Amino acid sequence: MPELPEVETSRRGIEPHLLNKTINSIEIRQHKLRWPVPENLASLATGKKIRDVCRRAKYIYLKLDNGCIIIHLGMSGSLRICQKEMPAEKHDHIDICVSNIILRLRDPRKFGCVLWTAGDINDHKLIRSLGPEPLDDLFTAEYLHSQARKRTCSIKSFIMNSHIVVGVGNIYASESLFKAGINPKRKAGKVSLTRIEKLVTAIKTTLRESIEQGGTTLRDFTSEEGKPGYFAQRLLVYGRAGEPCAVCGTVIKRVTQQARSTFYCAQCQR
């Protein structure tokens, strides 16, 4: 399940293969993703040079002279760099062919998307209302604390809200709250500035560490070369219900919040 570190790992992996290359063709085998893949995507992008390979939140976009191809990996999406003769397998929905290689999107669950925007990426409907990047200097404890004021939702769903801050998915939310010693069920507005400071630091360090490890592979994530990420072995609470807490030995709990699993240590997290 790609979260920000996995998306960034993918972006870094594909970038050197694509930068300043011309798109020769695009093959769409499956239009039915989260939103329909634009019918005219190939005609818009063919012959255009890829000027940049960027990420905003969990979106990757290829910047061309006349617009951007926006890609989201959803739950089960992955990007691979393939040789031209490599046949497409099941769930390989889209090929973007560039010089002698193919950027291939595979997405068994079809929660991802491939879209086009002719305008400024930051004006796009899906991008414009997003909160700050977690690794950006704009994401500070003061910012998060001011946003949390009067909020009654849980601190976990608060940090997973992409209008507040992007890129904190289910895994890293649990991990960051553990590191910060905050109970996931606590109301967002009831967390002190001091503890919000710990949380912001925890979010940044957790995401940075995971990017260094090439992301977390739980089920189907692999890099553009098909390699798994190694952060999973560093997870402290996620997926560890029933196991002892690494810090205090108390059995780690699993609860459901907003129909998502949350893992935490009731002793360490208050």
Add this chain to the structure above:
DNA sequence: AAATTCTCCTGAAGGC
């Protein structure tokens, strides 16, 4: 406005 629920989809895992 804020918070919660619904929805898309398929593979994996567990039960019998």
Add this chain to the structure above:
DNA sequence: TGCCTTCAGGAGAATT
């Protein structure tokens, strides 16, 4: 062995 059920989950849309 194999069929059936349940679950996971990003995030926008719909609903309360």
